[in-house]
Amino acid sequence: DTPPTRNALDFLDAPGRLTRFLDHRLYRALMLPTKLGLRVVNAAAQAMLRTISKVVGGAVIADVIAFFDAFDGMEAGFKERAVAVEALLSNPDTKYVVVTCPRRAAVDEAAYFAERLAEHHLSVSAVIVNRRHPRFGSMTSSEVAERAAAAEADGAPDAGLWANLDELTRVAEDEDAVVAPIVGRAAEDDDRIPVVSVPLLVDDVHDLDGLATVAGHLFASARRRG
Numbered sequence: 546d547t548p549p550t551r552n553a554l555d556f557l558d559a560p561g562r563l564t565r566f567l568d569h570r571l572y573r574a575l576m577l578p579t580k581l582g583l584r585v586v587n588a589a590a591q592a593m594l595r596t597i598s599k600v601v602g603g604a605v606i607a608d609v610i611a612f613f614d615a616f617d618g619m620e621a622g623f624k625e626r627a628v629a630v631e632a633l634l635s636n637p638d639t640k641y642v643v644v645t646c647p648r649r650a651a652v653d654e655a656a657y658f659a660e661r662l663a664e665h666h667l668s669v670s671a672v673i674v675n676r677r678h679p680r681f682g683s684m685t686s687s688e689v690a691e692r693a694a695a696a697e698a699d700g701a702p703d704a705g706l707w708a709n710l711d712e713l714t715r716v717a718e719d720e721d722a723v724v725a726p727i728v729g730r731a732a733e734d735d736d737r738i739p740v741v742s743v744p745l746l747v748d749d750v751h752d753l754d755g756l757a758t759v760a761g762h763l764f765a766s767a768r769r770r771g
Contacts, residue, residue: 560631640670647720
């Protein structure tokens with residue numbers, strides 16, 4: 546499933562943050578001792594380093610400078626790769642799929658993440674709702690409840706089955722209500738974002754066969770939409 550919004554947004558922001566850091570004057574000041582030697586660093590840079598060392602300690606500054614000494618010569622490659630990753634993430638051919646599940650907190654998180662993607666000028670191409678309880682037939686929960694009550698009152702042999710169906714139908718309708726906001730928002734989008742559901746499976750997905758089962762549900766939903 547889509548990770549917590551903070552983690553996902555950190556992933557999107559990381560390339561730009563690295564580029565900005567490598568261009569920052571503090572980074573350049575910390576690199577000067579490794580390039581020129583501390584004695585020849587200009588007075589302004591030395592003053593900055595002394596101020597920082599008063600806050601974090603001289604040993605920390607020494608460790609940082611040692612790290613950047615080892616990093617020296619690699620920053621150009623890091624910056625080049627960060628710029629390339631940032632370009633890839635913002636490329637129109639890069640598609641974003643938000644995966645959620647029918648729990649209110651998860652749906653709220655997915656909706657918020659979609660909004661933040663829009664703030665980054667990135668669009669959601671699809672929404673997947675995972676682990677949904679399937680529906681059995683087209684009867685509403687009230688209709689199933691009525692049949693279940695009648696079967697129990699009559700002592701029908703299938704009364705237990707109707708009771709199970711009653712419970713499952715109620716759960717499915719509750720989940721429909723939970724995901725309704727994100728489904729409605731996707732339908733109102735100019736591009737009519739597809740929403741695909743994957744049912745709650747009997748077994749955990751932990752191997753290729755499980756992935757094939759999930760893929761079957763995903764593409765079956767796509768074919769039904771088509």
